[in-house]
Every structure is written in C-alpha cells, then in structure tokens.
Amino acid sequence: MDSIDEEIMRCVVRNARSTYAEIGEAAGLSAPAAKRRLDRLVATGAVRGFTALIDTQTMGWRTEAFVEVYCKGNPTPGALGESLGEIPEVIEACTVSGSADAMVHMLARDITHLEQAIQRVREAPVIDRTKSVIVLSRLIDRPRL
Incomplete structure (x- = not known):
C-alpha cells in the first residue's frame, strides 16, 4: 500500500x-x-465494502449506550458476534481486555426502546449479564479511515 x-x-x-x-x-x-x-x-481486502452512513437522528434513534457484556463460559468471538448481530440496535461490538468480554455500542429511539434492546442482548444464550452506561453528549465524532 x-x-x-x-x-x-x-x-x-x-x-x-x-x-x-x-x-x-x-x-x-x-x-x-x-x-x-x-x-x-x-x-486484497484492504477495502472490505462500501456503505451508506445513515443519520440515525433522522430515524429518531437518539439514545445511545455502551454496554459491557459478560459471557457464560467461553464462547468464541464468532459465536458472540452472531448473537449480537441479530440485534439491530447493536451498531458496533468488540471483544475487549479487562473484566468484560465485549463492549457493545447501542442506539435506540428512547430509554424504553434501549431497555428492550438490552434485554434482547441479555437473552442471548452466550450472555451472562450486562452493565450499561448511557451517552449524554458526544464530544468528538470522527469518521474512520
């Protein structure tokens, strides 16, 4: 390159x-x-695809949260990704170091919608528990290169 x-x-x-x-x-x-x-x-895979960036504000999805995910047993990242990928409110998920197994970025219309989506995360067979924090305001929001 x-x-x-x-x-x-x-x-x-x-x-x-x-x-x-x-x-x-x-x-x-x-x-x-x-x-x-x-x-x-x-x-070569350097560019994995092309996408549209949707302004979720226009959809009315204004409530954001970061959710620590703690797994049952030791699921593979692929199994965890499959479970989380079925939940449209999950807009990003990563395995992480530390006590949590993964960090999930979620977006919803409001607190009620967010709570329902987090409950769906908790119901996934590989998930033991979650710990959530709600975003109050964005300080920096840069596109990735």
Missing part, C-alpha cells in the same frame, strides 16, 4: 459514491487507473 492507495481510501471514506474520475482526481490518477487501483484494494 502506498500514498496513492491511501488517498483513494480517504476519498471513498469521505464519499463511497465517488466516481472513478473523482477518485482519480484526488489521487492524481486517470479514472481507469483509479478503477484498477480500487479494484485491487477490494480484491
């Missing part, structure tokens, strides 16, 4: 719908060369 590849990735992170001409302009390439480079980044 070189600086041209990095510029291509910055461009598609800013706007996944960028045209090859726009990507090429940002990276100093022709549109066909930008397409070849981007195709290679996808083929």
